[in-house]
Amino acid sequence: MHVLVTGGAGFIGANFVHQTVAERPDARVTVLDKFTYAANRESLAGLDIEIVEGDVADRDVVDPLVEAADVVVHFAAESHNDNSLNDPWPFVQTNLIGTYTVLEAVRRHGTRLHHISTDEVYGDLELDDPAKFTASTPYNPSSPYSSTKAGSDMLVRAWVRSFGVEATLSNCSNNYGPYQHIEKFIPRQITNVLDGRRPKLYGAGLNVRDWIHVADHNSAVWRIIDAGQLGRTYLIGADGEMNNKAVVELILELLGRDPQDYDHVADRPGHDLRYAIDATPLREELGWEPRFRDFRAGLADTIEWYRANEAWWRPQKDAVEAKYAKTGQ
Structure with a gap:
């Protein structure tokens, strides 16, 4: 093929x-x-x-x-x-x-x-x-x-x-997971912590993602x-609903930091509240099942990838954070 x-x-x-x-x-x-x-x-x-x-x-x-x-x-x-x-x-x-x-x-x-x-x-x-x-x-x-x-x-x-x-x-x-650009939520927070910066959380952080x-x-x-x-x-989808606040706190915990060691920043305009997927047809009709059923374990695996691959993300980091700093985020 x-x-x-x-x-x-x-x-x-x-x-x-x-x-x-x-x-x-x-x-x-x-x-x-x-x-x-x-x-x-x-x-x-x-x-x-x-x-x-x-x-x-x-x-x-x-x-x-x-x-x-x-x-x-x-x-x-x-x-x-x-x-x-x-x-x-x-x-x-x-x-x-x-x-x-x-x-x-x-x-x-x-x-x-x-x-x-x-x-x-x-x-x-x-x-x-x-x-x-x-x-x-x-x-x-x-x-x-x-x-x-x-x-x-x-x-x-x-x-x-x-x-x-x-x-x-x-x-x-x-x-x-691996290779995600560090402007995105999870890799941004992981690399912030690895870089000695405080993670940034939009608004109250109650927005839920699956x-x-x-x-x-x-x-x-x-x-x-x-x-x-x-x-x-x-x-x-993999039934992985969790709000952004809980994700940031889990990243901090997995990296040995105080789970409250982050900053709230201005929320994104029109920020969607919650996403949730019903993947029943995919599972029942096509027999698919996720391998990473435990978000904590999958996140720990992702953290280790970013820790081991600093050369991949380091050249982009300062420019990404400078862009967000201009908007107060």
Whole structure:
């Protein structure tokens, strides 16, 4: 199998490439990545793969790669909410125009597609609401990031229905694990502590996220590619609900610091309250189960990765913190 991975030098995509190389030795992997600030060549170091630097919205780059592939796994996306609030255009360009470009290429060449999306397209839930997101939950995005991801999902569904594109979709809860850019919540707090800084918590920190280890996300993606029903959307989650305050305090505890040794900073505009995924169809119909069932153990594993790979994140750290300092966060 020849697998084209768009955005394969980003966080989830790079982990997907590592898992594919390790678990599917007969697969040939090509990575297409624009190598913006969020991508890192070092995340793919040592792998026997083809790497193409290019824009997912550029037809001349995308088309021959899709033609040569058996399956396209479309991770490429601008994904940081704070950045989308500061400058929405890159999110429109990559998430919408990029997905359109991929869809037209797979339509021309009859290539199988799996589209990666987020639970943020559904908006948020009240903190005391027992409900969870399902594939039938109405879309209600709240930021330029989540709205452009919602739009990309709709494009895929329309191309499936109107043009018969062979595609599946997945919407996943918040990922954590190796190779995640340190502007993101968990790696930012881990590297703050490792760097001798105090972690930063938006607002009161009561916002709840449904955490899943990136290795579990990617094992679910392969299960969907192998056995999922074409045209279907699958939700990926590991029942890992925890509020941000508890996550920061657990990071501090695991690193031997006082769990209260953090600062509250200005909250993000329009900050979603709670995400929660119902992954029942994925588990019952496709037989998938997460490996990292214990968030504490998964977080400890992630902390050790960042501790052991300071050379990977150190060059970015000062610039990230300087950016946040300008906004008081």
